[in-house]
Amino acid sequence: MLLQTEHVSKEFNGIYALRDIDFQLDAGDIHGLVGENGAGKSTLIKLLTGVYQLREGRLLWNGEPVTISNPADSRALGIRVIHQDRTLIPTFNGIENCYLGLEYPTRLGRVDWAAMERRVWQTMEDLGIDLDLKKTAAELSPPQRTELEIVRAMMTDCRLLILDEPTASLTDQEAGRLFRLLRDLRQKGTSILCVTHRLDEIFLLTDRVTVLRNGRLVDTVPTASVTREQLIAKMTEQAAVEPVCRRETFGPVLLEVKDMASRDGRVKQGSLALHSGEILGLFGLGGSGRTELLECIFGYRALSAGTVLLDGKERPGLTPEEAIRSGMVLISEDRRGKAMIGNLSVRDNILLSSIDTFSRRGVLRTKAGNGAAEEQIESLHIKLASPNQRMLELSGGNQQKAVFARALMTAPRIFLCDEPTQAVDVATRSDIHHLLRRKADEGAGVLYVSSDLKELLEVADNILVMARGRTTVCWKNRDLTARQVLACCYENQEKEAQP
C-alpha cells in the first residue's frame, strides 16, 4: 500500500468538501478518480499535494503516518502533480522548465548548462520522449507541453504521479500516446492517480477506480469489474443520462462563412454554413485552428480575408458587440481566461452581456436585473449559496452553466460553443447537450467544437472537419464512425505537410 487515508475530512466555512474518506492506493497501480464537479476530487488532491492542510484524519505513506503541511513536504515524499492548467513558464525553454524547483548545477560558480541538458536528456531517454529542449514552452504544442511536464515530474524520484484532467486539451491520438507513456511509468514502479471526466479513459487506462460523490467515497473497484453505466450510476444519484435526438431537416441558413483567414495565419481557409435547427459539429486535432475560427467569426480575432453573412447579409468588420446584438454568442473554451470574471458575483457575470437592457439612461434597474438573473439560475439549476457569491467559488460545472446563463440572456440564435463540456461533470454535460438541442429545435443554430469525437458523434447533426487551419469535408452524422472522421483528419494533415 503506497498511500492510505484514514477518516480524512476537510471543511470550508462549515461545509464539508470531503467527509470520512478511507482511500487506498496500491504501489504500481494506475488509479482513476472520478466524480461530478464538487464531489471533492480537487480537494483530495490538494490535501495530498500540501495545498490544503489536513486537520481531520490521517495519511499513511508506505504504512507510516505522515504529515503534509506544504507542497515541499509532498514533493519530498515523491508526489508530483500535473495540473489541468499547465504550470510551465511560457518563456522558459525545456531545460529551464525541467529545472523549476530544482537546484541549478554550477561549475566554478557559473550555471552548468551542459550538465543540465545532459540530465534532462537522460530523463527523456528513459521515458522515450523526444522533445526539442531549445524551444520555449510557448512554442510547444499542447501534447508536447504535457510530455514536458512529465519529464519535469520524473527528473527526481517520483513515487506517485497525480494527473488532473491530463487529456483536456489533447485529441484522442495524442491522448493515446500519453497513455502509453503512463503505462511505461507504471512498469518502472511509479504509481499514478488520474482524475478525469472522460470515462473512456478510465476504462482504457486504469487498474482501479475510486468514485467520489458529494464529498464521500462511494466505492473503489477494479476497473475491469464495472461497466460505464454502473460507474455513472455510482457517480450520480440518477440513472444513466438520456441521449439527445438528432435532426435531419433544417431551416434557412443563419450563418455563412466564406474563405475566412485570420491575420495571424492560424486559420487559413474557413468556410461553413449553419442552418436554423442544426447542431453542426466542428472537429479538428490540436492546433487545427478550430478555436481560432470561432473567434474570427465572432469578431474577436483579427481577419485578413473572408466574409461573414448573417441571415444572408454580409457583415464586414463585425465586432463582438455587434455579433451579440445580431444574435450570436461565443462560449469560449478558456473559461477562466475568456468566459468568466472570477472576482465578480455570479449575478454580475450573468448580466454581463445584457446589462444595457436592465438600465434606464445608464442607471441600473437593479430589481429587474436581479430578477432576470435569478430566473436563469433557477431554470439552469445552478447550485450556489447566493447570486452574490463570487464566480470563482462555484464548481466548474456550475461556472459553465452561469456562462451559458449569460449567453441566454441575450436571446441568441447562433451559438458558437468551443468545448462547452470541457471539465464539467456528467450531469452538467448532459444538461448542456439538451439545452443546445432544445435551442436548435426552437430555431437556433449551434456550431459545436469539441476535441472529443465521441461527444460530437453523440450530439451533432452534421460534422465538419478542420485540419491545419482549413475546413474540409462536411458529413451527415448518420452511420458515421470515429475512424472515418479521424482518417480524414490525418489524411488532410499529411496532405498539408507535403509541400
Next chain:
Amino acid sequence: MNRSAPKKILQTYGTVLALAVIVLAFSLIRPDKFCTLTNFINITRQISLLVMISLGTTLVMSVNEFDLSVGSMASLGGVMAALLAVKGLPMAVCFLLPAAVSFCIGLLNGWIVARFRVLSFITTLGMSTVLSGVIYLLSGGATVFEGIPKSFSFLGTTKLGRVPLLSILMVVFVVLFWFLLEHTTLGRKFYAIGGNEETAKIAGIRVRKYKTIAFALCAVMACVTGMLIASRVGSANTTAGDGYFLQSYAAVFIGCTVSRKGIPNAAGTLVGAAILGILANGLTILQMPSYMQNIITGGIIILAVIAQRAGHGDAA
C-alpha cells in the same frame, strides 16, 4: 461557520476599524485639540482635495489601469485656471476650459493605452513628463499669483456657516462616484473590464471605449482638484499637484481593502483618504516631525496592502 465569522468581519471592516482606532487613539491622547468639532471640520477640508483626485484614480484602477499623470495634470489644471483668471476671463471660463482640456488629455491617454494595448504605466508616465513641460511652457516655471482676481478664490475658501465649500464638494463627488460605480451600467462595465478584459470583450463590452472614458474622467478629476488647490491658496504653483499623486494611489489601495472583493470603490477611497488625512492631522497636533509622519504613513500603506492579501489569499 463560527470560527470564520470574525475573520470575515475583519476582512470586510478591518480598514474601517483601523480608522476608528486611529481616531480613538488621537482623541484619547489629545482630547483638547484633536477631538473638537473645529478640528473635525478642518480634517474634512484637509482631505477634500485628496479625496477628489483619488476618486478619479479609483475609476482608472477599476478598469485595471494606472494613470501616473494625475499629479502633473492637477498642477496643469491650476496653472491654466490661474492664467485664464489673470487674463480677466469670466470665472466660469477659467474653470470650465481647463476641465475641457484635461478631458481631451485623458481621452488621449486612454486612446493610446486601449488602441495600442501598451502599458498604461509607461504611457501615462510619459504623459506626465509632457505635461510638466507644458506647465513650464505656459507659466515660465514661476508660480502664477500676480493679478489673480479675488473671485478666483471663491470655490476654495468659501464657508457655509462653519463648513467649507470644499468639504461639501467632496461629499457631493463621493456620492456621485459611488452612484456611478455601483448603480450605472458604466460602473458595472468598468468593473467587468477590470475583472477580466478578455471576458468583457467576448461578452460584448466595448473595452476600448470604456477604458478611454475612465482615463478621461480621471484626468478631469485631477484637473478639478488642481484648480481647487489654486483657488484655495489664491495662486498656482507649478508643482502643486505632484504631492497628491502618490497619496491618491495610497488612498485607493487602502480603499480596496474596504471592499470584500478587493476592488477599487468610492466609499473605500474616502476611508483611505480619511486614514491618511487624520494621521497627518493627528501627528501634526502631536508635534511629530514630518519625517516621522512619512515613516508612519508609509508603514500604514504597506500594512493595508498586506492585510488585503492576507484576507483574500486563502479564499480561493
